[in-house]
Amino acid sequence: MSTSSSGADYLHPPKRSGTKEEVLARLFDHLEKTLGKPFEPESKEARTKRHMDELWANRVHQDNYEASFRPGWQIVGPVKPTYVDDRMRTYRGRFGHVRSD
Structure with a gap:
């Protein structure tokens, strides 16, 4: 079982979407910050590490959710x-017939 190396902060609760207004505000804020600026892609190692951390946190939360109920x-x-009393057992005879002797 692998553990995250990012310390105690890897067990944050899953992100919630929020209300329609909050989602739109975050979208417009993100577009304002990034639109028209050069895009710097994330390295494969960083992307893989981030993805594995997210998968691990989601797995822990899913396990906790299932164990809660x-x-x-x-x-x-x-x-x-x-x-089991022998009188209650089902005995099989020839050709699979049930016999009760």
Whole structure:
């Protein structure tokens, strides 16, 4: 299991979109900052690291979400097998017929 090297800040909650007005304000702000300016692409190593950090954080949040309402309990140690009375068992005879002797 790999861990993020960015410290304790890799477990921020997933980003929420926000309201329509907030999304439009962020869009216009981004366009104002970047439109008409030279674009400097992100290096492959930085992009891969950012992507892996996002995947890891999303996986942790998904696991926590699933565990919050459906924890997986495992029995530890020897457990007695469940007893089934022989009278309640289904015995199969020739050609797959159920027989109850």
